[in-house]
Amino acid sequence: MRALIVAISVTSLCGCSPSLIGANQAGGLVGNVRTGGLQPNTNDAFNLANASCQQYRKVARMSGRVSGPDGPGTLSFDCVAP
Numbered sequence: 001m002r003a004l005i006v007a008i009s010v011t012s013l014c015g016c017s018p019s020l021i022g023a024n025q026a027g028g029l030v031g032n033v034r035t036g037g038l039q040p041n042t043n044d045a046f047n048l049a050n051a052s053c054q055q056y057r058k059v060a061r062m063s064g065r066v067s068g069p070d071g072p073g074t075l076s077f078d079c080v081a082p
Contacts, residue, residue, distance in 0.1 A: 053079035
C-alpha cells in the first residue's frame with residue numbers, strides 16, 4: 001500500500017505541464033513551472049512564452065518568479081523586440 005501511495009505522489013508531481021495563465025503583446029505569466037525537484041520544466045515554460053510572443057513578432061524574456069522556489073510556481077515573462 002505504501003508503494004502505491006508513493007507511486008501516485010510521484011506521478012502527480014510529474015504530470016503537470018506549464019500553462020499560459022494570461023498573455024498579450026507586452027508579456028504574461030506561465031503557471032505550473034517546476035524550477036527544481038524531480039523534473040524541472042523551465043524549458044517548456046520558455047517555449048510556451050516564446051510561442052505567445054511570436055504572435056506579435058517578438059521574443060520572450062523571462063522576467064521573474066512569482067511563487068514557489070522548488071515546487072510548481074509561476075514565472076513572468078516580457079515580450080521584447082528581437
